[in-house]
Amino acid sequence: MSRRRLFAIARKEVIQLARDxxxxxxxxxxPLLLVLVFGYAITLDVRDIRLAVLDLDATSESRRLVDAxxxxxxxxxxxxxERYGDAEPVLVAGQASAVLVIPRDFAADVAARRGAPVxxxxxxxxANTATIAMGYADAIMSGFAADVLxxxxxxxxxxxxxxxxxxxxxxxxNMIVPGLIAVLMSIIAAMLTSLTIAREWERGTMEQLVAxxxxxxxxxxxxxxxxxxxxxVDVALASAVGVFLFGxxxxxxxxxxxxxSVLFLLGAQGLGIFLSAALRSQVLATQAAIMVTYLPSLLLxxxxxxxxxxxxxxxxxxxxxxxxxxxxxxxxxxxKAVGLEALLGSLIGLAIYSAIGLGLxxxxxxxxxx
Amino acid sequence: xxxxxxxxxxxxxxxxxxxxGAFTAVDDVSFDVGMGEIFGFxxxxxxxxxxxxxxxxxLLHPTSGTAEIAGLSILHDLETLKSRIGYMSQLFSLYADxxxxxxxxxxxxLYGVRGRRFEERxxxxxxxxxxxxxxxxxxxxxxxxFKQRLALGCAVIHGPPxxxxxxxxxxxxxxxxxRFWDLIFDLSKAGTTVFVSTHYMEEAEYCHRLALxxxxxxxxxxxxxxxxGSMVEPLLxxxxxxxxxxxxxxxxxxxxxxxxxxGRALHVLVADERAATPVLSEALAGAGLTLRSLRRIEPALExxxxxxxxxxxxxx
Numbered sequence: 171m172s173r174r175r176l177f178a179i180a181r182k183e184v185i186q187l188a189r190d191x192x193x194x195x196x197x198x199x200x201p202l203l204l205v206l207v208f209g210y211a212i213t214l215d216v217r218d219i220r221l222a223v224l225d226l227d228a229t230s231e232s233r234r235l236v237d238a239x240x241x242x243x244x245x246x247x248x249x250x251x252e253r254y255g256d257a258e259p260v261l262v263a264g265q266a267s268a269v270l271v272i273p274r275d276f277a278a279d280v281a282a283r284r285g286a287p288v289x290x291x292x293x294x295x296x297a298n299t300a301t302i303a304m305g306y307a308d309a310i311m312s313g314f315a316a317d318v319l320x321x322x323x324x325x326x327x328x329x330x331x332x333x334x335x336x337x338x339x340x341x342x343x344n345m346i347v348p349g350l351i352a353v354l355m356s357i358i359a360a361m362l363t364s365l366t367i368a369r370e371w372e373r374g375t376m377e378q379l380v381a382x383x384x385x386x387x388x389x390x391x392x393x394x395x396x397x398x399x400x401x402x403v404d405v406a407l408a409s410a411v412g413v414f415l416f417g418x419x420x421x422x423x424x425x426x427x428x429x430x431s432v433l434f435l436l437g438a439q440g441l442g443i444f445l446s447a448a449l450r451s452q453v454l455a456t457q458a459a460i461m462v463t464y465l466p467s468l469l470l471x472x473x474x475x476x477x478x479x480x481x482x483x484x485x486x487x488x489x490x491x492x493x494x495x496x497x498x499x500x501x502x503x504x505x506k507a508v509g510l511e512a513l514l515g516s517l518i519g520l521a522i523y524s525a526i527g528l529g530l531x532x533x534x535x536x537x538x539x540x
Numbered sequence: 541x542x543x544x545x546x547x548x549x550x551x552x553x554x555x556x557x558x559x560x561g562a563f564t565a566v567d568d569v570s571f572d573v574g575m576g577e578i579f580g581f582x583x584x585x586x587x588x589x590x591x592x593x594x595x596x597x598x599l600l601h602p603t604s605g606t607a608e609i610a611g612l613s614i615l616h617d618l619e620t621l622k623s624r625i626g627y628m629s630q631l632f633s634l635y636a637d638x639x640x641x642x643x644x645x646x647x648x649x650l651y652g653v654r655g656r657r658f659e660e661r662x663x664x665x666x667x668x669x670x671x672x673x674x675x676x677x678x679x680x681x682x683x684x685x686f687k688q689r690l691a692l693g694c695a696v697i698h699g700p701p702x703x704x705x706x707x708x709x710x711x712x713x714x715x716x717x718x719r720f721w722d723l724i725f726d727l728s729k730a731g732t733t734v735f736v737s738t739h740y741m742e743e744a745e746y747c748h749r750l751a752l753x754x755x756x757x758x759x760x761x762x763x764x765x766x767x768x769g770s771m772v773e774p775l776l777x778x779x780x781x782x783x784x785x786x787x788x789x790x791x792x793x794x795x796x797x798x799x800x801x802x803g804r805a806l807h808v809l810v811a812d813e814r815a816a817t818p819v820l821s822e823a824l825a826g827a828g829l830t831l832r833s834l835r836r837i838e839p840a841l842e843x844x845x846x847x848x849x850x851x852x853x854x855x856x
Contacts, residue, residue, distance in 0.1 A: 378627070
């Protein structure tokens with residue numbers, strides 16, 4: 171390999187990028203835009219769950235319970251129902267995702283200390299919200315019981331004091347933004363490089379290029395170099411948006427974050443070059459790149475769904491999703507300030523990915539016409 | 541390989557063959573090209589000219605056969621070979637979104653031309669292509685003639701002993717074409733072997749030797765003058781009021797070997813001039829066509845090629 175030829179290719183690639191508004195938008199504007207959109211739009215926090223109330227007791231106790239739900243901030247009372255039969259239509263129509271049913275003898279049962287059952291009907295078609303709503307309801311009910319009962323009757327004196335580490339306010343944004351950086355880069359990195367080789371075949375410039383003594387690795391790495399640079403700028407930009415706009419803490423080492431990004435980018439962009447060289451069509455290569463990177467990194471990386479909760483088979487598959495390792499790294503560095511030792515496994519995963527991406531790219535690119 | 545360098549051919553092609561599936565694009569082609577020669581490559585579209593050039597420049601791997609260029613094998617010394625040849629492809633293939641200067645710099649970098657030699661070569665290209673005032677312009681904005689001269693400059697920036705040009709002047713006006721050929725003559729005088737494919741008969745006349753290809757085969761190889769002299773049958777030029785109709789009438793008459801349109805006239809190759817003349821006039825009169833003139837002419841290269849291609853089985 172000749173460094174001079176490699177740099178000649180890299181330099182040409184930079185000039186071409188700088189003159190192409192579409193590439194610039196893809197390279198810099200798109201990731202920024204996506205971080206903003208996702209950062210504002212995705213929130214996994216559940217608030218203001220729509221609640222319908224069927225209060226068959228209509229006593230001051232029952233009204234206090236309803237108030238306890240309303241004042242919690244997690245539920246907002248949208249409908250008052252008259253009959254039990256109204257509960258289902260309301261849930262089906264989506265006017266409420268939960269129905270609180272207070273039976274006729276509620277106040278009497280409370281007064282008699284014999285346990286006062288109430289019913290909470292939940293719309294399980296959104297399992298995530300339902301689970302969270304159930305948790306909130308439990309907490310509100312225990313609080314209510316503690317309030318209405320005299321001290322001596324609260325025999326369960328032991329109380330779990332829960333403390334959440336790393337994300338004290340349980341802001342989902344703190345989880346999302348670092349993960350988002352990883353997911354975005356998986357998509358954009360491979361997409362950017364998927365254009366490069368195919369574009370030269372389509373425009374005919376590749377024919378002149380491969381007639382020169384340039385080595386194929388010089389072409390592959392010469393093209394890769396500027397894009398790794400762009401990828402790092404993107405990671406830095408997205409991180410800056412996360413920290414300064416969304417207030418996500420960056421507790422760990424920025425240098426380690428960039429180093430891990432280099433590994434990840436080499437893999438993803440190598441993959442893009444591989445597709446570009448193998449398919450020799452910009453449209454096909456871009457589509458393939460998006461297909462290979464987008465869904466797995468969105469669904470199987472632990473970005474939205476925790477890997478530990480997936481079926482065993484999918485958990486195994488997730489080991490082959492490079493974004494999984496990158497997300498572990500970004501979240502670890504952003505939120506837990508973990509260092510090299512804790513991230514070693516994920517970094518090795520990323521290193522393997524970059525080796526595979528580069529290997530595929532180097533093998534796929536041929537200096538022959540057909 | 542004990543031949544002295546002076547007599548060793550610049551290009552030696554032996555049994556070169558390329559198949560794409562069942563289709564044979566180049567079929568067992570062999571020839572030599574001498575040092576400093578301008579070697580023309582002619583033939584209809586799809587005859588295998590471009591495929592042959594792509595094999596000789598290492599862009600395609602031959603199915604069988606081999607070739608040596610400047611003593612280097614296209615099978616075994618490919619990477620070294622690429623630094624000893626220049627190649628300019630059929631379609632303009634410099635980077636349109638780079639400036640003239642950036643293109644020159646890029647190819648200098650790829651061919652390892654640097655330092656003082658680089659400055660000299662760059663100045664030479666700018667002067668030779670006449671692009672002094674366009675150096676900072678995007679290549680896309682240049683007129684085609686300038687683009688082609690720039691592409692030629694980039695292809696020879698490293699001073700290769702052998703240069704391959706695949707239809708380098710297609711699409712430009714005759715003035716620009718003539719100017720391009722002046723550059724080829726200069727390169728040839730300076731000792732560069734130029735291997736050029738073309739459609740244009742006037743360009744074929746400029747070549748020292750011509751190879752004619754048809755259906756992947758080499759069907760003629762000689763100097764333009766010898767090829768013209770090789771046609772012994774008389775050629776007649778025939779003018780009527782309806783040339784397309786006349787071709788149909790004349791074709792297949794006894795004693796007529798070939799008939800084809802040249803502009804508004806017909807060129808008719810006959811076995812014997814005396815015998816053919818009355819046959820032609822009768823046939824035309826019978827078809828209701830007026831014979832305006834009929835005279836014997838000297839064959840041009842085009843006539844020779846049309847005759848050779850037909851004799852070799854016609855175009856696909």
